[in-house]
Amino acid sequence: MSVVDAVTLAVDAVGGDDSPATVLEGVTAALAADPSLRVLLVGPDDIVTPYAATQDRVEAIVASEIIGMDEHATAAVRAKKDSSIVVGARLVREGRAQGFFSAGNTGAMMAACTLVMGRIEGVSRPAIATVLPTAGSPVVLLDAGANADCKPEHLVQFAHMGAAYARTVLGVQIPRVGLLNIGEEPTKGSMLAQEAHALMLEGVPGFVGNVEGRDIPAGVVDVVVTDGFTGNVALKLMEGMSHVLLSQFKEALLSSPVNKMAAAVLKPALAKLRDRLDPESHGAAPLLGVDGLALIGHGTSGSRAVASALRVGATAVRGELVSRIAEALAAS
Amino acid sequence: MSVVDAVTLAVDAVGGDDSPATVLEGVTAALAADPSLRVLLVGPDDIVTPYAATQDRVEAIVASEIIGMDEHATAAVRAKKDSSIVVGARLVREGRAQGFFSAGNTGAMMAACTLVMGRIEGVSRPAIATVLPTAGSPVVLLDAGANADCKPEHLVQFAHMGAAYARTVLGVQIPRVGLLNIGEEPTKGSMLAQEAHALMLEGVPGFVGNVEGRDIPAGVVDVVVTDGFTGNVALKLMEGMSHVLLSQFKEALLSSPVNKMAAAVLKPALAKLRDRLDPESHGAAPLLGVDGLALIGHGTSGSRAVASALRVGATAVRGELVSRIAEALAAS
Numbered sequence A, B: 001m002s003v004v005d006a007v008t009l010a011v012d013a014v015g016g017d018d019s020p021a022t023v024l025e026g027v028t029a030a031l032a033a034d035p036s037l038r039v040l041l042v043g044p045d046d047i048v049t050p051y052a053a054t055q056d057r058v059e060a061i062v063a064s065e066i067i068g069m070d071e072h073a074t075a076a077v078r079a080k081k082d083s084s085i086v087v088g089a090r091l092v093r094e095g096r097a098q099g100f101f102s103a104g105n106t107g108a109m110m111a112a113c114t115l116v117m118g119r120i121e122g123v124s125r126p127a128i129a130t131v132l133p134t135a136g137s138p139v140v141l142l143d144a145g146a147n148a149d150c151k152p153e154h155l156v157q158f159a160h161m162g163a164a165y166a167r168t169v170l171g172v173q174i175p176r177v178g179l180l181n182i183g184e185e186p187t188k189g190s191m192l193a194q195e196a197h198a199l200m201l202e203g204v205p206g207f208v209g210n211v212e213g214r215d216i217p218a219g220v221v222d223v224v225v226t227d228g229f230t231g232n233v234a235l236k237l238m239e240g241m242s243h244v245l246l247s248q249f250k251e252a253l254l255s256s257p258v259n260k261m262a263a264a265v266l267k268p269a270l271a272k273l274r275d276r277l278d279p280e281s282h283g284a285a286p287l288l289g290v291d292g293l294a295l296i297g298h299g300t301s302g303s304r305a306v307a308s309a310l311r312v313g314a315t316a317v318r319g320e321l322v323s324r325i326a327e328a329l330a331a332s
Helices: A021-033 A045-054 A073-079 A084-093 A106-117 A152-168 A191-203 A228-253 A257-277 A303-318 A321-331 B021-033 B045-054 B073-079 B084-093 B106-117 B152-168 B191-203 B228-253 B257-277 B303-318 B321-331
Strands: A007-012 A037-043 A058-062 A099-102 A127-132 A139-142 A177-180 A207-211 A223-225 A285-288 A293-296 B007-012 B037-043 B058-062 B099-102 B127-132 B139-142 B177-180 B207-211 B223-225 B285-288 B293-296
Touching (some): A007 A021, A037 A303, A073 A106, A084 A099, A084 A293, A099 A303, A106 A285, A106 A293, A152 A191, A152 A285, A177 A228, A191 A207, A228 B257, A257 B257, B007 B084, B021 B037, B021 B303, B037 B084, B037 B303, B045 B058, B084 B099, B106 B293, B127 B152, B139 B152, B152 B321
Parallel strands (some): A007 A037, A007 A099, A139 A223, A177 A207, A177 A223, B007 B099, B099 B293, B139 B223, B177 B207, B177 B223
Antiparallel strands (some): A127 A285, B127 B139, B285 B293
16 A cells, blocks of 8 residues: 555635535545545634534634635735635645635635745746646646736746646646647747747747647647636636536437436436536646645535545645646746 | 518639538529529639539639638738639629638638728728527627737727627627626726727627626627637637537447437437537628628538528628628717
8 A cells, every 4th residue: 555645735614605514525525535634624713613623634723704705806815814715825835734725716815825825936927727628638728817918928837837737636747738829830829829839839848839729628738828818718618618518418308208218318327427527526726836735616616626626635735736836947 | 472682692612621512512502592592603614614504593703723721821812813712702892792602711711802802991800700509599709710919999890890790690689799808897807808898888889798708608698709819719619619528428328238229219309409509500700891791611611501601691691791880880
């Protein structure tokens, strides 16, 4: 049996639409699955203390404030120093936790983690990386929304960070990195894409050139690099397409009594497919480039998403993701 | 019975991967469906002349050159004055045809139609509009790839042109127009999106504000406006997702002998769904803003796509699309 390093993750008990219930269920499942995992559960006393009393490997960290889903991110982070999001980021900064997960206000998570943990040396812009299901192996797409306007050199840094993530967390030895563009040739696309292409050709190991929209779900590369505007549109479009296509498929299956009977037979196969396509099966999107592991959950995260976020977080800690990113950027 | 105006469309016989066969089949089907349609079939003598001899409402227009799918667009348009693409555009310019369809080299179609037909007064940048299937009614997405880099005022023009298309061709009385962005609030997104939002709020009738990636397949607006980089990524991503999801459904349905039997029952319902989702059911994407109707087909267009492109083209001519766009821009 292999020895697995102990990992301590901070978890925001009150982040996400259905928190704290889904978060606590997710933590319970993650602890059961990984005997070397410890959790610092951050949130109001009446939520975190009773739960910690029932679990050996959970410590309650009381935070008296909560940042709401719709609050202005940076203002809230500055004003609410004792919020679960700011306190969680501080636990990583102080070395008490090796990573922090929250499914709360995404903007506040970005702001708090960047301000409190600081950036890795050499990183201009931290970026959100999201792991998407494809017809082949999963693909890391970044930036998924942290930076709406980017310069070519930012995209080069995203490439290094995304490749480090694919190596460390997805176990891809030599990640193939593609630049999202609107044609295959280097001279195609926006000025940003053309300049980034030239820089990536010189400086990014594993760079395979431009990829197009259709190549993302096809899974032809391991890492897709783009600006945070295009990346966010692409991510939400994929979520929307999955949702619409699955409902229309369901509708077709239930469109007549005979179809319903046939659909009942197919239920297990279709449930498996739905799980495979679930964009939340990876659980959380890391904010890469900050000097610590920051895992941002979807506001709608269920307990399964929370558990898989913690599993991914532990893998990232054990693979020393933050050091690997720092090394990749120092070598570039 | 209503009287329908006669329409003459020029058609490139040698554009598209499977031309001329698919083009000729598509023309035959379109003529059968619309007794008031006439076609000027453009291409090599040995292809267009024999076909025209078999069809009452087809005139052969001999063009001795062909622009290949991979040729450099503007160079080819300048060099090959007697190519089917340049000749077809000229037929519209000279008033002999009211529109021109080609599934050939997209870049060459854009260049030839812009150069030969000219732009509608006031249009800075012609844009490609594509009609996408959604959970609700179809949505017009533009720019789908003509302009990788855009200014805010270009997006405002795209909004006017897209709304005119939705009115004229899709029959939407008051089209709802959305700006593709990465958040609902006006202050969200790239500098381009923020500035375009402010301009559209002032000057675009039916403007409903920002829409996000997931809103495209959900069908919450009639027109989605974005730059040609984001639009092209979104279009190809949707095509890729449809393709991957449908193959994975198919795989799930065929994963065991019992599933196969159930799938056989469901075949008609699923075929209907596939047709509904087919991004090519609209047949062609118009290049809006040029002073004439230019219809750009997908390189992979089959005969069904060609036929529906000609149906859409006839509708656009009868609705006086080009005049409607000119009026909308003059009033803005």
